[in-house]
Amino acid sequence: MTLDERLRAALAFRAAQARPDPTLYARVLDRRRRRRRATALVPAVTAGVVALAVAAVAVTAPDAARPPTASGTPGSVAPAPLAAVVTKDGPFRFDATTGRLGEEFGPWRTTTAVAAAGDGTRYAFAEPTASTDAQAHDACAGTIYLVRFGTEGSTQEGSVPTEGPVADLAFSADGTRLAYVVRRAAKDGGCARAELHVRTLATGAERVWTDGIAAGDIVMGGTYAEQLSWSPDGRHLAYVAGECCAGGGGFRVLDVTAPGESFLAPPEHGTYAPGDPSCGIVAVAYRGRTGELGAVRSCAAEEMTYDLVTVAEADGAVTATLARLDVAELDFVSELAFAPSGDAALVLVGRPDKPGGLLRWTSGGDVRRVADGIRHVSW
């Protein structure tokens, strides 16, 4: 027997002893998860140190220096179901209290939108088809996946193919319907259109709003006709819309129970806050079960400011200011999500089309940065 043959035989003999433990895959997933958490924790720890320093200063500061607060006892935040975020590594469950990533939804890296049903178990996310571009502006179709997390991990509950990439999606409060916006390419090479779908999950029946609502919602750079949010009674759908080419934008509230296209107010309302043309609404979301419509209002009087507020559905008039948000110069607020209880919120801030930071507001008036590297959020 030559040395070559002896080597081959010995190596094959040793290799045949490789009998993978059935738990190996679970251990791989666990290790990947821990690696992600460790990566995500670096900015969170930094933010935590900063927050501690800020808190130390706040303790010694006079009460008048504190931001306006809504009702509620400072710091009394009931345990909330896990939110959902999209990072560069895909969609994850997210603990808004600790800022830690939870389970990943799967090996996805091109997620364009995510939605949490608010019960901590059901989530939906959208993936473009045939594109590895993280922003997926050029994708020609997409798929929405519905997943449920249980004691043994996640299971797929269904999927919905779409005829364009999904810009945003949201579960109704009772979890029976899913609203989503699909971007449709313009035939003439001009601006794209946005299509708003409301799907009854049990039957698959859909109602679609296109031109009319979409006429003013035409997508520009993939940033408009987004931030879908259902009123707790499932009658109204609020969202932020932009007008292609003409610029500008604002929030709209659609009555999904009415025939045709029925807004609570004409679509142009909300583009600018009533009585103050220097202010506008840049993000909206219903404040959980309270039924109030929350919003982020930006004003550019002397310097750009961002306030978390509640507004009237009909015209965007501010009904209460919850907190002043610390948003860096040149950064924007791109998404807002309230906890189902309404006593906490997550605000996504950053540059357009880039991962941003998450600010967490609690009803005590506390606002702190809890995570970085976030592309989308839902709670």
Add this chain to the structure above:
Amino acid sequence: VTSSAIVEGSAVGETEVSLAALFAAHHRRLLAFALLLSDDYAGAEDLVQEAFARLPGRHLADPERAGSYLRATVLNLSRSRLRRLRTARRHDRQPVATLPSAEESAMERAEHDEVLAALHRLSPRQRQAIVLRYWSDLPEPEIAAAMGVSAGAVKSHTHRAMTTLRRLLEADR
């Protein structure tokens, strides 16, 4: 259906492969590969876990590239690991422990153990070259790419390894 298996056969694209599918396709052979490179079974499992844990998301869309990446990761990790272990085991001449196998006769096993023990006395680079050539059956350019060295270096490592193996195996007889 687990979420990690959703991708298979879905509308995301035929080239998109889930981590679960990659794991199913590669883990057994990768474990064998790690076992040949490292000194112990637990260490080999650890290398495989770490390789999959480090697999970047962008490679999930390309199973072939992912396979190469995983193999290269195991290779690199095994080298670091062996470097650490060698310090502790510099004078250790114990034969490599193997799991009992009912199919193999005692004589065959003794013969294999002898070769494997000699193999594990090679330098990490030499051992890698031998495993990639005689077990992975890779051509020289691919061995060079996997090891991150030139083809000439592969030849040199292989030649020295074979010379050492001959000497060790003859000395043991």
